[in-house]
Amino acid sequence: MTSVGQALKRKEDPRMITGRGRYTEDINLPGMLHAALVRSPEAHAEIVSIDTSVARERAGVVAIFTAEDLDFAGPLAMVWAPPGVEIKTPENWPLKRGQVKHVGDPVAVVVATSRGVAVDAAEDVVVEYDPKPVVVDPERALEDGSPLVWEEFGTNKIHEWAVSGGDFDAAAAEAEVTVEHRFVNHRTSGAPIEARCSIGEPRADSFVLYSTTQVPHIARFVLAGVLGMAEDKIRVIAPDVGGGFGAKLQVYAEEALVLALARRLGRPVKWTETRSEHMTTSHHGRDQINYVTLTAKRDGTVTGCRARIVADLGAYQLLLTPFIPELGFPVMGGCYKFPAIDLHFTGVFTNKMCTDAIRGAGRPEATYWIELMMDRLADELGMDRLELRRKNFIPKEEFPYETPLGIVYDSGDYHGTLDKLLERFDVGAFRSEQESLRQQGVYRGVGFSTYVEVCGLAPSRAVGPQGVGLNAAFWESAIVRVHPTGSATVYTGTSPHGQGLTTSFAQIAGDILGVDPENVDVVHGDTDQGSWGWNTYGSRSLSVGGEAVARAARKVQDKAKRVCAALLEAAPEDIEFADGKFQVRGSPDKSMTMAEISGAAHIPPNELPADIEPGLEDIAVYDPENFVFPFGAHACVVEVDAETGKVQVVRYACVDDCGRPINPMLIDGQIHGGVVHAIGQALYEQVVYDDEGQLVTGTFVDYALPTAAEVPSIETDRTETPSPTNSLGVKGVGEAGTIAATPAVAAAVLDALAPLGVKDLDMPFTPVRVWEAIQAAQAGNGRGGAS
Amino acid sequence: MGATVRVQATVNGESRRSEVEARLLLVEWLRDELGLTGTHVGCDSTNCGACTVHLNGEAVKSCTILAAQVDGADVTTIEGLTPADGYHPLQEAFREKHGLQCGFCTPGMIMAAADLLQRNPDPSEEEIRHGLEGNLCRCTGYHNVVEAVKAAAGKAVPA
Numbered sequence: 001m002t003s004v005g006q007a008l009k010r011k012e013d014p015r016m017i018t019g020r021g022r023y024t025e026d027i028n029l030p031g032m033l034h035a036a037l038v039r040s041p042e043a044h045a046e047i048v049s050i051d052t053s054v055a056r057e058r059a060g061v062v063a064i065f066t067a068e069d070l071d072f073a074g075p076l077a078m079v080w081a082p083p084g085v086e087i088k089t090p091e092n093w094p095l096k097r098g099q100v101k102h103v104g105d106p107v108a109v110v111v112a113t114s115r116g117v118a119v120d121a122a123e124d125v126v127v128e129y130d131p132k133p134v135v136v137d138p139e140r141a142l143e144d145g146s147p148l149v150w151e152e153f154g155t156n157k158i159h160e161w162a163v164s165g166g167d168f169d170a171a172a173a174e175a176e177v178t179v180e181h182r183f184v185n186h187r188t189s190g191a192p193i194e195a196r197c198s199i200g201e202p203r204a205d206s207f208v209l210y211s212t213t214q215v216p217h218i219a220r221f222v223l224a225g226v227l228g229m230a231e232d233k234i235r236v237i238a239p240d241v242g243g244g245f246g247a248k249l250q251v252y253a254e255e256a257l258v259l260a261l262a263r264r265l266g267r268p269v270k271w272t273e274t275r276s277e278h279m280t281t282s283h284h285g286r287d288q289i290n291y292v293t294l295t296a297k298r299d300g301t302v303t304g305c306r307a308r309i310v311a312d313l314g315a316y317q318l319l320l321t322p323f324i325p326e327l328g329f330p331v332m333g334g335c336y337k338f339p340a341i342d343l344h345f346t347g348v349f350t351n352k353m354c355t356d357a358i359r360g361a362g363r364p365e366a367t368y369w370i371e372l373m374m375d376r377l378a379d380e381l382g383m384d385r386l387e388l389r390r391k392n393f394i395p396k397e398e399f400p401y402e403t404p405l406g407i408v409y410d411s412g413d414y415h416g417t418l419d420k421l422l423e424r425f426d427v428g429a430f431r432s433e434q435e436s437l438r439q440q441g442v443y444r445g446v447g448f449s450t451y452v453e454v455c456g457l458a459p460s461r462a463v464g465p466q467g468v469g470l471n472a473a474f475w476e477s478a479i480v481r482v483h484p485t486g487s488a489t490v491y492t493g494t495s496p497h498g499q500g501l502t503t504s505f506a507q508i509a510g511d512i513l514g515v516d517p518e519n520v521d522v523v524h525g526d527t528d529q530g531s532w533g534w535n536t537y538g539s540r541s542l543s544v545g546g547e548a549v550a551r552a553a554r555k556v557q558d559k560a561k562r563v564c565a566a567l568l569e570a571a572p573e574d575i576e577f578a579d580g581k582f583q584v585r586g587s588p589d590k591s592m593t594m595a596e597i598s599g600a601a602h603i604p605p606n607e608l609p610a611d612i613e614p615g616l617e618d619i620a621v622y623d624p625e626n627f628v629f630p631f632g633a634h635a636c637v638v639e640v641d642a643e644t645g646k647v648q649v650v651r652y653a654c655v656d657d658c659g660r661p662i663n664p665m666l667i668d669g670q671i672h673g674g675v676v677h678a679i680g681q682a683l684y685e686q687v688v689y690d691d692e693g694q695l696v697t698g699t700f701v702d703y704a705l706p707t708a709a710e711v712p713s714i715e716t717d718r719t720e721t722p723s724p725t726n727s728l729g730v731k732g733v734g735e736a737g738t739i740a741a742t743p744a745v746a747a748a749v750l751d752a753l754a755p756l757g758v759k760d761l762d763m764p765f766t767p768v769r770v771w772e773a774i775q776a777a778q779a780g781n782g783r784g785g786a787s
Numbered sequence: 788m789g790a791t792v793r794v795q796a797t798v799n800g801e802s803r804r805s806e807v808e809a810r811l812l813l814v815e816w817l818r819d820e821l822g823l824t825g826t827h828v829g830c831d832s833t834n835c836g837a838c839t840v841h842l843n844g845e846a847v848k849s850c851t852i853l854a855a856q857v858d859g860a861d862v863t864t865i866e867g868l869t870p871a872d873g874y875h876p877l878q879e880a881f882r883e884k885h886g887l888q889c890g891f892c893t894p895g896m897i898m899a900a901a902d903l904l905q906r907n908p909d910p911s912e913e914e915i916r917h918g919l920e921g922n923l924c925r926c927t928g929y930h931n932v933v934e935a936v937k938a939a940a941g942k943a944v945p946a
Contacts (some may be wrong), residue, residue, distance in 0.1 A: 019825015242891025
């Protein structure tokens, strides 16, 4: 029996359920010192002086460094250089000198014998600041006369980027119906429950960085430049990582600092982030304003889509900061046949922490406005919202489908997922229930989202230097090694941190090798083990990394056939792999197991043919030809308490298609988590700065993640439309829920509020915002509470 | 180093004794001095519950209790909940139902669930959801956490 497709229990779990996981903060090394940062309380200021004299006298303080005292070879990296586009990129050093640009900007680092002493001494450091004018609103930042985050640039505009296909102007001129709207995709935090932690350890002539990272190889690559060291002198280890959600897809100042401190002091140095530091200085996500226009014929055929996107990127550029809004562009036509699409992006500096990738990264923002615009167009036309979607869906016969933007959607059946959702979700029954509840003063609403997303990052030719201009490539590697006794080890360049890839990769390799997945170990997250990798983000690990595992395992299988042929004295082409065994075609009695073959490959009983090297392992490096495009249909029902403004999600049902399932249990788990992440964004979570640039939401008291009591069970189902992009037929699922769900929740809230006169409202739908909108509507103004 | 106090407590059935800083948190004592790193810190503000342990049989958040306060008490961590052989029914159920992904909230979630089932051996879904609202999980959306607690209900032995 093949294990692919089976809900195998996770290989990761035994250590984690017993408290024997090994997270970075669990690691303590002999002689280890602890670092704490002195951070700016000002959003924008000149550093007048830094006085460390009192702090140095505290018992246990080993050293204190400011930017003047600690040498770096280069600033932190930003890797997007689109051809012909200028991106204003200030130098972003691990410690700041001269000026600070946002609350939390680090100006000094204290090293002490314990974390407590380091934190106390950091408080003793006296920094005098001369505050400068602050700007926190990206649209205000673009106005003449706005305070400038970087005076040397003379503007807060970071960059503009545009892409279009078809003739939107002609579509607009001929439009029978036009709808326009402004959307706010507010700022959020990734907020993994494990905050960040990094340890720099000096070895004889090299350094080890233990870090809570999703990207150990990228970190080593970047940090080698920041520290002025050869890559082989830095080993990056990502032990168990307690969730990432994009917040750990970064190379942070603190990672460079602990290595620099270890180099300077010759002792291991650990830095552990507090939750408040996470909220302040781990990168944020979203924060866009979207001006969208849809044009259509009276019969509901959409003829064009234009979006003007203003992205608040914060004070500096981190690894991918300016690229994240654009990452949504391939699906800025949704799952619809829009003949003309016209997109324009503007990045803006503000005195806030930088934004970068947070789960979905550009696609949740895009899907939010696409889906809510389809609702608005349907309402304008007096058409059923789902009927409008069906009318504009790309039909399944037309895949692979090239959009006007030149993106080729690999495979899809958008009617199929919606039909299956509606088998489960009876819209008619809901509408009658909704009506009768309204009579009793109970306000329920339903919202739908039919989405397509782009993942499987990425074809290097599409996103690398010769494509959209990232100075990176996105192939993935795998080494598959079968041991003499027949168990196997897979080394992957991906860096899982909760996804369960140790299990799914063992299933993929196990089936191809004829080894029980229980006996396939998967090694990841260590730059000294396995080959180079591009790590884990963008729902890429299975469709790129998993495909690399399959390809390496097939090479090993091929060699095993040759060894088997030699041992059974048959022709290699006569050996077939069936039922987990290698056998001579037509003679199942002449067969060998992988353990037998591997034993012979390592310790040959007879001389193997000269063209067969001993041992049994191989490597594959896979660069995909195309992205993959998962899709689905989601329905959300909410109830709004008109007295308090509280929104409760009472039902959530979805049908997703991520291609061929490897482990359906893991797929459902990813959808559950993604959907609830999006419910959090839609209803509760928002990173808030006040007008002075002070962070208001610095703890989990103020930044409210959903708890078990706020969310319902999630009803999941699937269709299976294999991707033609890779041999496994897989797509990705890590971000799908987060991409799909915010518009469904928002539409449900607006549907519930409709009888109360509220026509428009932006996320997050917190009780106060909803209550204010209801009050404003009752006072005769349909738009209330929107920012 | 500030004033120190002597703490003596039974931790996972063993008597443990330390001279600790008065300000040392219980979770710091467990993790940094006793090496019991299964108990995690997620938020510093008593919201996330990753640090949940049992103090005299009841779930508490060990980031909000001083080590000095447990003098003479009985403390159980995830390591102590784990039987010498095999798993506690809740551990088994979390694995069976895929109630964990990154695993970081899991020890605290299991300790909180064990306390819940001790007080209410047969909880409804709503009671489970409210019973666990002091424990945050970013990965699972709680769906399979709730399924795991349902599965373990009735099978859970007192911690």
